[in-house]
Amino acid sequence: MLTAMSDAAPYDPADYPPLAVTVDLVLMTVRDGRLTALLQRREYAPFAGYWALPGTFVGQEESLDTAAQRVLAEKAGMGARFLEQLYSFGDPLRDPRMRVVTVAYFALLPAAQLEAALTPRTDLVLAAVDIDGGAFGPDAERLRTAFDHARILGHAVERLRGKLDYSKLAFALLPELFTLGDLQRVHEAILDRPLNKPAFRRRILDRGLIEGSGLRETGKTYRPAELYRLRKLAN
Amino acid sequence: MLTAMSDAAPYDPADYPPLAVTVDLVLMTVRDGRLTALLQRREYAPFAGYWALPGTFVGQEESLDTAAQRVLAEKAGMGARFLEQLYSFGDPLRDPRMRVVTVAYFALLPAAQLEAALTPRTDLVLAAVDIDGGAFGPDAERLRTAFDHARILGHAVERLRGKLDYSKLAFALLPELFTLGDLQRVHEAILDRPLNKPAFRRRILDRGLIEGSGLRETGKTYRPAELYRLRKLAN
DNA sequence: AAAATAGTGTCTTTCAGACAGTATACA
DNA sequence: TGTATACTGTCTGAAAGACACTATTTT
8 A cells, every 4th residue: 555655754665666758749730720730650569550649768867758759859840939848647557568657749830831741651641620529531531540649639629629718829729821711721620610700800800819920922814812920029 | 868758769778767756735715814824843964943835755566646536635635626726836845855856736615614623733834825825824924945846835825816707716615505705805915905895796696506404604793794605516 | 784605697808609791823 | 893802980789897775784
């Protein structure tokens, strides 16, 4: 029986059971109006042929955030515009081989940037995801997900929706210059429902987070929209 | 250098560095109009004389939630009305003795219930907390907190505020029967600001989560308020 | 009656949804 | 000129803040 550590004298190493700790990354973007996450096909048992989140063991001298950034750099090449810890999962049976506690993170990237980083790989897919953690391939077929990763995906979508209105997270999914239409489509993809255009514009502009660039779209067959950018100011 | 595990063949135990994993608990209540958390005075180095959150090591065969419930039972006797994972902290230097990753939880209890469970102990205090993680003793003196526990406290207060409006968490801080005034005082303590009474009543009653009991307060020197209870219905 | 809080009515402001209209690019 | 989308004006309804008022209990 374990006892509460703050009751105890200084630790005896025999007192604590060492566990493996990993970080799993939900790397998301909005592509073609759908919220998607990067999944990797597993080659080996268990769950061979199933799709899993990219992850890594946490090193002995490494913080959780650093481990997450390391996974991100491996998959997407250095930068993400948004990286945040999501939730930790520690069911003793979540990995059938051994006891592993995982700390899930989620990261956001503009679609163009993420797709560019992925080109060489064939075992990676950007899967559309829903609030229940369901993942769907290019032909809308359901993908079988490994371990408890469906649950992690569901948490990520939920967090994204919850923070959309009061954070700057949507801008991490867009290039530096974007139109209000682009921004609305990102919001609609995350919330999975259409939004009222005038109300959306008013709400966004009233927040004062973005400013017009004076530039306009080009190459469109209809009236080009003004390009906005995130204001550089505080926080 | 570690490699992403989903690239690797089945684990070689030498591949992963085992870490100690603990659970720390922010056990909160509202007392005398102030949001407070349970802290325990540390007897031994490091941080002897400082105040720390109660915690425990996570057992080899034990889920994170179960470990949190175990700490809760040790401090408050079985029941909490609300227990939720908060955030994980894994800075390599957060504990000077050894590498410890901690998963923080927070739990809510009515003040009367928590105070009853605490009576025998003198090394425990219900400290008023603020959004910056500051902790204050019975005479409003600032308490020195151990490890990164101030940061954990700040996260807990922030989470509580964020979820107050769209969850039932406030009711976990009240007895089964309570007045609308009691409920408003709980909200005000968590948000640390006064609320408008008619607007508060309308908002709460329109949500339909509570129902009048037909009973009234007794023993008050002024008009007794109606006692409400949480409706037993769905979710 | 005084004191103290419970509980209500109503005015105003704010903000989102709805919807129709005008504006401007290219084919 | 047609078409597609950008952008705007305005009505309506929902909900919160402010504030004054009435109600009900004990002392």
